[in-house]
Every structure is written in structure tokens, then in C-alpha cells.
Amino acid sequence: MNTRKMLRLLAAAPLLLGAGVAGAQQTYGPEDEGRRFSDGSRVVCEEVEVAQNTKDPNRIAGTATGAVIGGLLGNQVGGGKGKKLATVGGAVAGGAIGRNIQGNNQERRGQRQVETRCERVWR
Template sequence: MNKAIILTTVLTASLLSGCAQQGLYGTSYSRDQVRQAQTVQYGTIESVTPVVIEGRDDGVVGAGTGAVVGGIAGNQIGGGSGRTLATVVGAVAGGLVGQRIEKSATTRQGQELTIRLDSGRVVSVVQEVDNGQFFRPGDRIRVLGQGSSLRVTY
């Protein structure tokens, strides 16, 4: 029984640490974006709207880990065919709970920025709020771009 509790604790910790996602703010880069040329434009923030960036719900980490944890917990109940049923029910319930935990853990506060570029063109960019610091209308900013992907920094 103690081994099951330890394993359940380890798997739960793995679930929560696996839910961390790369930052979606202006100063965060994926490995694929490093050393890639980007265009640089300057502009002024016209408006800022707080938004919520939905968390991941593909279930790869959350549902998988939750199913394992739930299955282990269910396996500790009863015996024979009752134990098998409890294991299956535990795995399904754990998978659903794990998926919800993953989505909640990866939901982020974002901001939709409407920007008037110095060229006169107006663009909108949504990105994660970096350390609780929102851009404000009138801020002079840089817009970095590569293809259709843009990021805003000071």
C-alpha cells in the first residue's frame, strides 16, 4: 500500500510539472526561433484589452498521468472482478481529472495589443502578460516578426 501511495505522489507531481508550458510573452523564444532573422518595426500601442489564453487540453500529459494515477488508486480497491472494474473506473476518472488539471494549470493571462506601426499600418497581437506588466496606450514598442508570427517588446 505504501508503494502505491509513493507512486501516486510521484506521478501526480509529474503531472503538475509536465503541465508547464513555454511562455507566450514577447521575450520568450522556442528553440526553433533562436538564430532566425526577424523583421523589426516600431510603433505605438493604441489599445490594450486583457484576454485569457486558454490552456492546453490535448490531454497528453494530464490525461495520461491522471489515468495512471487513477488506475493505481482504483487497483487498491476490492478484489477479483471488482478490483478490475475499480481499476478501469479509476483510470477513466483520473484521465478526465488530469485533463482538467492540465488545462487549468496552463491557462494564462494575456493581452490583445492594437498597434499603429510607424508605417501607418494597424496590427493586433495577442501575447501573454510578462510578470504582470501590461502594455499601456501610448507606449512606444518594437514589433518583431517572422512570417505570420509577431511579438511585441519595448
């Protein structure tokens, strides 16, 4: 390896090593609550209620079902290019409505658990 290549490699090494360190995120637990840092930030913890055991957390079933129904209903409207536009619009609207309905049902039926979550805040 010639000198020029070696110098380039040595110059890039801190950047490569720093990228790995910058990507790591510090996690904090309840034992860190109230901890203060020199930059004025501190660790704050709060108890949040989270849903447990949802089979479809991304609401894919509700979105897909709503999109199919909306597309079928939209297909019944208009003719030509208007019919295509109505089909697509119905599918989009139906997907959004289906996702919302499934989310509301999951909220109503879901099991809840309280967790303590801590984060560093700059206030």
C-alpha cells in the first residue's frame, strides 16, 4: 500500500469509528430518574399505559378489508376514467376507515399494562 492510500485510510478512520458511536443510543431506567447532565438535560421517567397482545399491531387486516370494500363501492360510481378514479378513491378512503375502525376496536378490547419509560430531556 502506498503512502497516499495509507494517509487517506488514517484520515477516514475517526469518521468511521465515530459513526458507530453516534448511532448508539443511551437507554435510561427508573434508577436514573432525576439524573442531571452538564449540558442542562436530565432524565425524566413517566408511567405509560401500553397495549399488550395485539395480534395485528399495524392494523393490516382492517386496512385491507376497508380498501377492498371501498374499492368495490367506488367501482359502482361513474364510467370511464371517472370510474377508475372513484375506485382508487374508494379504496384509499375505505383503507383509512378500516384502519381507524380496527384501531378503535383494539383500544377498546386490548389488555393494558403500565410501564415506566425514561428519557433524557433538555428543558
